[in-house]
Amino acid sequence: MENKIQVGDWNLKVWLYQYLPEIWMQITAALIVLITVYVLLHWGTSVVLRLFVGRFLKTIGKHDWLGSIQRRRVREHLSASIPLFITATGLGLIPVGQNTLEFISRLVLTVSLFFLFRAISALLLVFEDMYEGHKKTQTHSIKGYLQLVRIVFWCLAFIVLASALVNKSPLLMISGLGALSAVLLLVFKDTLLSLVASAQISTNDMLRIGDWIEMPQAGADGEVIDVALHTVKVQNWDKTVTTIPTYKLFSESYKNWRQMFESGGRRIKRSLRIDAGTVRFLTDEEINALGRFSLIHDYLNEKKEKLAEANQRKEGVNRRRLTNLGTFRAYANAYIRQKEGVHPGMTLMVRMLEPTAAGIPLEVYCFSSKTAWVEYEGIQADIFDHLIAILPEMFLRLYQSPSGADLSGAFNPQNMSKADLEQMAPDA
Secondary structure, eight states: OOOOOEETTEEHHHHHHHHOOSHHHHHHHHHHHHHHHHHHHHHHHHHHHHHHHHHHHHHTTOTTHHHHHHHTTHHHHHHHHHHHHHHGGGGGGSOOOHHHHHHHHHHHHHHHHHHHHHHHHHHHHHHHHHHHHOGGGTTSOOHHHHHHHHHHHHHHHHHHHHHHHHTOOHHHHHHGGGGGHHHHHHHTHHHHHHHHHHHHHHHTTOOOTTOEEEEGGGTEEEEEEEEOSSEEEEEETTSOEEEEETTHHHHSOOEEOHHHHHHTOEEEEEEEEEOGGGOOBOOHHHHHHHTTOHHHHHHHHHHHHHHHHHGGGOOGGGSOOOBHHHHHHHHHHHHHHHOTTBOTTSOOEEEEOOOBTTBEEEEEEEEESOOSHHHHHHHHHHHHHHHHHHGGGGTOOBOOOOOHHHHHHHTOGGGSOHHHHHHHSOOO
16 A cells, blocks of 8 residues: 555645656655655654653653763654654655665665664663762672673664565574574674673672772783773773773782772881891890880880899890890880871781891881871881881891992091001002
């Protein structure tokens, strides 16, 4: 049955044939009428959608969706699709053969469906924007799952579009995909691997947006800024961005610092290398002088009593005495225990490591109560500034490799005694 547009008592197609005898005139007039109808319908649909969607979202309390809908151009796609469906009913105005008219109808239907599918795809992106922008869910990304849904959706959409264009059943085309399964698995290999990895990462809560991760083999050391189906983006501390395939974050190891931030303590583990040549026993006068430090005043009194009791039966070299290194270790331990910014509920100690050719390592092991980088570095610097400055008071010195100035000074005649110069002089 031929499509006709009735305007009052006028049969528009008969009018075109009667008053426009030339075929090109009839085609031109029909196209002008259809384009005019489409433009008017497009404008009217756009206005209606803008008013209806705006009022509807405000009514249900989702007015914040308007910005995302406008940015994703949902209304524009629908305003292009719906008028095409309506305009397609008037294609019978064009005076062409039946086969040509059917092809034009299928082509218009395909374009209309394409804009409709784009609108649906844009709605998925709007949902993603709203989910990612929500404060309670900003650390968990569903971007990967929505990307997978969009991939499946567009695969089915292209099957429907191709079926509408060639006038074949979609089921016939889907059945032909079985023969291409091996090729499809090869083409979508990375997608399938990323899908499995995304599911495992999300299920086990292995990675969130905002996590600080280190993955040396991928050159990543920074904050996760995006988690998608195929890739994870990490903004390094030098402001570069490293893109990592999602499946690698499941199959390879990396360090996630999130638990450290959640625990409320960040580890301080740094050593002072003491010059072994300065380690010695303290005299009674030196012990009394060190008693002026309130942090070790009680420690020194307690040690005096214990040493006096232990030395009652010992004489000479067997007598126990305090060392300056042990006293400094007690001072450092007392200092970090009362230091503001050091976490009191976590492991805290000052220990001596195995002596090496570069001195005796005295390690401070504790946790800062501030996990932010700048505050953490400030607390750590305060601790070691003080300990390094107090070393001379304990008659100790840091080990430092000899520099060129040290070596040149050792052989400077001005720094040598007369006896050394006479000994170095050649025999007459």
